[in-house]
Amino acid sequence: MRTIYGLISFLSIFALISCKDKPDKKSDSPSMKKKEVVYQVFTRLFGNTNTTNKPWGTIQENGVGKFADFSDKALSEIKGLGVTHIWYTGVPHHAVINDYTAYGISNDDPDVVKGRAGSPYAVKDYYNVNPDLAIDPSKRLEEFKQLIQRTHDAGLKVIIDIVPNHVARNYEGKTNPEGVEDFGASDDTSKEYDVNNNFYYIPGEAFQVPKWEDGYLPLGGDENRLADSKFEEIPAKWTGNGSRLAQPHFNDWYETVKINYGVRPDGTNDFDELPEAYRLKDYKDHYEFWKHKTLPDSWHKFKDITAYWLGFGVDGFRFDMAEMVPVEFWSYLNSNIKMINPDAFLLAEVYNPSLYRDYIHKGKMDYLYDKVELYDSIKHIMKGYGWTDHIPVVQKGMADIEHHMLHFLENHDEQRIASPDFVGNAQLGKPAMVVFATISTSPTMIYFGQEVGEPGAENAGFGKPTRTSIFDYIGVPHHQRWVNNKKFDGGQLSEEEINLRDFYKRLLNFTINSEALMGEYQEIHFYNKDNTEGYDHRVLSYVRWSDHEKLIVVSNFDVHNQYNFNLKVPEDVVSKWQLSDGEYNLDEALYGEVKKTLNIINGQGQIQVELEPLQSYIFNIKE
Structure with missing residues (x-):
């Protein structure tokens, strides 16, 4: 998920990046490690071999992939592509339209769920995983733990999503560890704000479902006893993107509620600010700074969540919409994570260039998306109206933080290269990928199916094609040809697709073995x-x-x-x-x-x- 920063002009970007501080060399140095390559995979889509692709299709009609689909063979092939880390997107239990009441899971209301399979960024239970992904939903945590072990055995590291800015509107922690209180359980709902409330409230008003627009109906209009344009929430909570309306707009993140980190409604803070000197201090100093301070309850809750998953064997996290959460919280959370695992891989979604250095140096992020700078510049070049002259200028402006700016050409939010709305031809991604992978010391990321030219053309239901759907049950045709009925050998690929994947394989393997690319x-x-x-x-x-x-x-x-x-x-x-x-x-x-x-x-x-x-x-x- 993201807000829109694409309208920032190049001139304003240059003005922002010219005002930069000088970090300590120790914290910024890549230390001559080899390049890292992240393979982002939408977990429920990876192993799905069903080709029905009915818009708004059910899990029975369109199928769903499982943790078990990541077999030793599949993981070996991903590793062989030149990958060091897998980001398993959509693992934490989020709201879905499927009946799991037999497993003690409440049904989710289509009026506050986007799509039929649900958004992975509307997390319903942070201490469990999506039941859709398990062969036996009663053993879903065990099946995920087995996947972590297989991934590690393949020589790969595991990243999952954490979404601190918001949770599902129907959050319900059914499997909290002993002593862990659920979000909002102790909130004083008579107040709009209290420093230890987990949510913001609209006292005296009940939540109302948005007015549907553009012919949209939940589940595409299919009958469901809960799809009645009603959802009980009294009092109403603020919506995830910050809307303070009891009836959020259709384009708001109406399926989520915003987490309170001690930021008052007027924008002032109920926590200590991090002194500027801490830009130059390491995570151990940040940990000591926060260790004995009184902090908002939500800070502790997310610290406990990340510690839980680190204990599970997860090697790192991708943080959704990090810039909507105070940088001081990130200092606290990330220093606590690093105290458990100093090598944890911490990647954040941040789109505002004026915030990059704060979130790296004060927030102790390892990596941020290089979206507004390099990605947008190269996309313009690929579409035919940008000049390569812009790329060296961007790199010069990012020189002090270049190691921290993760490069990608596709992810779940972006249009597929082969989509007509991008350039309509996966081959145009080749020079861009060479530049992304070799111009700096930062990690490179590719999105599953990118390596075989997936165009994201399917009408899955919620949303529009050009991006592979993250909201509905769907098959991913070009990727499925590589899966080849779970042989994972590319047996159904065309010659052009085989050659494209071979290009990615040669490029990425070179990058992870090159000393010069860390120089x-x-x-x-x-x-x-x-x-x-x-x-x-x-x-x-x-x-x-x-x-x-x-x-x-x-x-x-x-x-x-x-x-x-x-x-x-x-x-x-x-x-x-x-x-x-x-x-x-x-x-x-x-x-x-x-x-x-x-x-x-x-x-x-x-x-x-x-x-x-x-x-x-x-x-x-x-x-």
């Missing part, structure tokens, strides 16, 4: 644009290096035109690499069979390059 970066784009005939704004080039590896990366974003030019390596790069005049053989990491030479004449390097449309090269200097 230095310098753009050579503008030098070549000024000095190289035949080089223009549809091409991008830069260099990466470490003590033992020197890389030259060049990509062609043009879908129609070939480029032939004599790529220049500037004198200052040659000097930094301590190369003498002469001829150096080059290996090429993506295609292998391409053999080139780097000729250094009077301190300047030159490589004769022929780039086909959408082609990239990663040249490695052999000394």
